[in-house]
Amino acid sequence: MKGSVIALGEIDGKRAAALIRDGKLDDFVVEAGENAPPAPGSIFRAKGGRLLKGMGGALLDLPNGESAYLRGSKGLKPGAPMLVQVTHIAEEGKAVPVTTRLLFKSKYAIITPDAPGLNISRQITGEDALIILHDLAAETMEGADETLGLILRSACEGAKPEDIIEDIAAMRALAEAVLADREGAPELLVDGADPWEIAWRDWDADVFDDSEDAFANHGVEEMVDAALDxxxxxxxxxxxxxxxxxxxxxxxxxxxxxxxxxxxxxxxxxxxxxxxxxxxxxxxxxxxxxxxxxxxxxxxxxxxxxxxxxxxxxxxxxxxxxxxxxxxxxxxxxxxxxxxxxxxx
Missing domain, CATH: 3.40.630 (Aminopeptidase)
Structure with a gap:
């Protein structure tokens, strides 16, 4: 079948999303489960731990006795609270890899604390579109802290202005709330995106099927079985x-x-x-x-x-x-x- 489809569903009670292009499974994401490592994009309030001499990094304390590994230790104060974001999946038995460079990412907008300025995807080239997006960004970010930056993603092209404004405003509000919550014990502040959110945020297709029978309609389970082979x-x-x-x-x-x-x-x-x-x-x-x-x-x-x-x-x-x-x-x-x-x- 020609064309592309995003299908949302569940497998064994876990949320899953499939991207199908021309009848072939092109991408697939499924929830990792309760005991899995924190998902990339999760934001924690961590506590400064011990420096790892010779490794150029430090171990931080996360909630529930877990540890995080932060590459680079410049300015790190043992015992001090700090905000960090998970960069990728931790291997079994290893500390969760994190960074202090936070990103608040949605379908149309990414808020970048400590990286001020406006950047618009290079895939958007029309002069009129760039002017409109620049004005939308200026309007929605008015009064924001000057340290907050904004990236407008390629999905903005052709999107409704009100949807873009709503997205920017939501990410700005989330960023401001998290940045104001630096003090306290280690805590999970923002969960990483689940499969349905990833599909909505990062994928693009001709058809978006979130019906109860979406996976059956497009043969997703058979494709997943083939991917397990x-x-x-x-x-x-x-x-x-x-x-x-x-x-x-x-x-x-x-x-x-x-x-x-x-x-x-x-x-x-x-x-x-x-x-x-x-x-x-x-x-x-x-x-x-x-x-x-x-x-x-x-x-x-x-x-x-x-x-x-x-x-x-x-x-x-x-x-x-x-x-x-x-x-x-x-x-x-x-x-x-x-x-x-x-x-x-």
Whole structure:
């Protein structure tokens, strides 16, 4: 089916959201559960803990005896309260990674404390649209503390002015309330976005289906079952196996029954083009090691070009580390969600 669909539903009593493009699952998010680490975007009032000498950071105290890791310790006072935001999913047994640079993010607007000024998405280029957005921002941010900055997202293009104003005002009010609540014991102040909010805030599609039968209407559960299968079909007889371990995500590519001279390159490029989607729908990240199908060294540059193009939209969240002495290719991806296999246990 051509076109794109956002479907909201539940799996095993947990909220979930699916983005489907041209009949294929393009993204999928599911609630991690009560005992999962704090979601990225969560904001805490933490308490300054002990410095980690030689590591360039510090451990902070969070509610319920949990610990957070803050990179950089400049100006940190042990025992003093401070506001921090979760940057990515904590690995099992490790402290929650946080930053002191807070962002209050919604569909149209992002409020940036301690980063003043107005920035409008570069994807919006029309002069009239830019003037209108500038005036809306000035009107809604009038009287705000001069340390508050504002970013207007690409979703503003074509949106109703009243919706944009409402969004900016809501994020401004939330930011002001949180920034005024610095004193006290460690406490969770803002929850990270759940799957339904992520879908509304960050995804765009032709159809938005939040009916009770949304998942059944679009075959989402069958697509999720396929995403739980380690085997990932590629072009022709080629396939890949994507299997997470505690230390890394292993990806093994093989050509199946194709023994032609170009079979290895074709399979590897097919994997490169589909790998970002496969990682998204499976919720996999961290260190990713690709055991590619055999191909001549002269073809490596072509493979790297395809991989770089495929991950372009991920920006700084993905680092292409390069080749190992054994001919593996390594990728590092920021952990922004729980693996769906763990979330759906």
């Amino acid at each position: 380690p085997r990932c079909p590629l072009t022709g007889p080629a396939s890949a196996y994507i299997e997470p371990t505690r230390a890394l995500v292993a990806v093994d590519v093989n050509t199946g029954g194709d023994f032609s001279p170009a079979a290895g390159l074709k399979a590897n490029i097919a994997l490169a083009r589909d790998l970002p989607r496969q990682l998204r729908i499976r919720g996999l990240a961290g260190q990713i090691t690709l055991d590619l199908a055999p191909m001549p060294k002269k073809d490596r540059r072509q493979f790297e070009h395809s991989l770089r193009a495929a991950f372009k939209a991920d920006g700084k969240d993905v680092v292409l580390a390069g080749w190992t002495p054994l001919g593996m290719f390594e990728v590092q991806k920021k952990r922004t969600r729980m693996p769906i296999a763990e979330a759906l246990k």
